[in-house]
Amino acid sequence: MSTLTAFARAQAVAFGQAQPIATVRHLHVHEHPLILIPLAMAGEANAPLAALIGTDRSAPRLLVVAQPRNRDDRFAFFAALAEILVPYLDSFATETEDVPVDRGKDVRQRYVDAPQLWVPNPGGVDFLRMLGRSTRFRTTDGEYPVPAGVPLLGRWLTFFAGTAEIPGSCLLLNAVQALGLHWATGQSSAEDAQLGVQLAWIESGAEAAREAENGPVAGPATDPEFDNRVLAPLIERSAPELPGVLRDLLLPTWERMWRVLDLLRRLPVGERVASRWTSDKDAFTAFTQYVADGGAPQPRRDGAVAAAARLQRLENAAARYAVQRAFDDPLVLAEYRLTGAAFAGTVTLANPDRVDDSGKRPVLRPRIMVRTTEEVRVEPGTSLTSPARPAQKAKVISVSPAGDGRDVLLELSGGMGRKLVAEPGSVPQVGERLVLTTLSEAYRPGGTLPDPAETPWTHGGPPSIEPDLQ
């Protein structure tokens, strides 16, 4: 918990209302998202009880497993879910665009848009991951055949659950985290996990939030009281009113999900959100292709090399996401200013035409002096970046005390054109206010990993091919 966010929570308590912790939206919110509210059967290993699903706010579809312990009922549910989900996904696998690769020497195809799924909370994401695990290895023939579409559903759900782990990916989002990224409530993060309460803090305030605590749960776990008093008798006598009861239970959450989208859409979108959504479109395109080529179900567990590669991707994505959010949003950047990883100041001197001719070839190296009253925790020699000019590097030459603050002398390189005279506007002018930070968007190459067949014995040796696909 950063001090800035913690402080926002304290303010939320004092004002009785959630406080913003972002000035822009850091997520891509799709025009036609698919909302899915899963409900699980208590006690069973990830057995579904019901789901409210759809792309139309006024027409949610309810899927119910009348007898949750009945295998056929369960797989009929999966088949029905596949019949809604797969056509929605397919509707994006139509129009493609050309993307230059290899410095324009080649092109590849990418779908112009990708689907977006929303669930209420992180528990919903976990539930989908387990649904994927329990369905992707099934086969439509053999001893225990399942309806067509079920194994495909499993592959897709596994894909979406996998992308949800990637920081900044917006293919599968959950409302609780999406709200928590933009607002701080006046309660603990554990209590924020209840969507109805968290949303009430944002929409109405503390009092409404307290009342919402007794409202219906957003799943996937049901309330034990509800199980014992309402659900158990209905299931025991196979009551025809079961679907109606479940629909009433889920509808408030359905309404809230759309209100969450409304709230988020009202925020101006961050500049770098589109580029992350492009990565999502790439991922969707690649997996669509994999499925179309008859790709096998994802393995139960990653092998050593695949796991290391995945970890590296996740780490890179996390670093990139953190930097991009800070560059897009002054309030996020302020967190770094508070810890000394960034500072704001005003340009007091500028020498935009300075040329360094000590090397073989003369190079343009303007220098600027920035006066700041904030903490500067950087050593001379450090490279800094300003979100206003992300392509430009500013090397710290010296930091010296001045007045009630410090003078920081910086030498600039990059982002000024190719000539020995800087392009207009590319060098900060005297009087300009700047924020400089140690964060950088520069590409970080990852380590190289061996071929899976070359996995060293320290990591279990080359993986054996999984013989059984249960």
Added chain:
Amino acid sequence: MQSTRLDQLRGPGRAKRHNARTIAALTGNPGCARRAVLDAAGVDKVKLAERVGFPGSFGQSRFALSRGNAFEAMLKADDCALLRSVLGAASSLSYQDLGADSDDTLGNRHDRTVELLADARAALIDHPLLTLDVAGQTVYLEPDLIAYAHRGRLQVVEIKSFAIVDGQADSAKVSAAAVQAAVYVLALRSLLERLGQDPSLVDHEVVLVCPENFSLSPVAVKLDVRKQLSTLRRQLSRLASVASLIDALPEGITFDLALPAEELTVALGHIEPRYAPECLSTCELSVYCRNEAAGSTAVLGRPVREALGGIETVDEVLALADGSRSPTEEQAEAAALLRAALRLRSEALS
């Protein structure tokens, strides 16, 4: 003497007994005197919370219970045939269930447990009755466990109904099971110690028997609970002696549930609580305590409180930030940070 004082605190109601879950919860927040005293006196906290107007829901779903029972029954059917096979135990191993007794003969059952465990021959001993010293008090534990005695050692076997899928299970459930199992290991060890035997005969590896993947077929996994054991030991030793807490209470204080709510609230006010958001999932009285602690930074959780420099109340945080209150010497650093936080937030949001 002590027990009459406890009876007085509880009132005429029947005492709630400790179990591994309550001990785990107690050690999860060892600074909470309120919970320590109420649990020692065996006060029904669910009813108490209801009486003072802050009911919580701490029920368990019938579906979860029935699946758990079905799984256990399946393992124990045919003289524990399935349990033996999943443990890799010989079919000649004797099985004894001590849980068949009625609850009124605790001492008797405990004696028989001691007797059986004393000569730890190869056996499966179900529902043993153990004791543990908690906050200066000896409490009976009725663990839902099987002590698996083999090769001269004792191993705790816990049957749980959450699934292990591809070698992984819900981490919250596994860690709860590990803490509970550690309570049992500790109790078994203290029992052996009293019998003059080597306590390390009780294995620090416990066996968890759970359904595998999406079926009901069982799988046994070993869990090393050494870390939980040392945490538990440290926290049990930190639990302030309940006796001294009780002695410090004014005469005549009681949590007799027949009393009017106002008097119960006054009585609760005499014992210091330590509320944290984690209480919401472990303590029946938590909603009451949360309401009582409103306005403190502790309500927002430990990470938030720490990020705010450990300042006690929200009002103080905001007053230090806007300079309307001058910091004490220890608060100087926190106040500077809070002032900067307010300045940065105002600048970005203006």
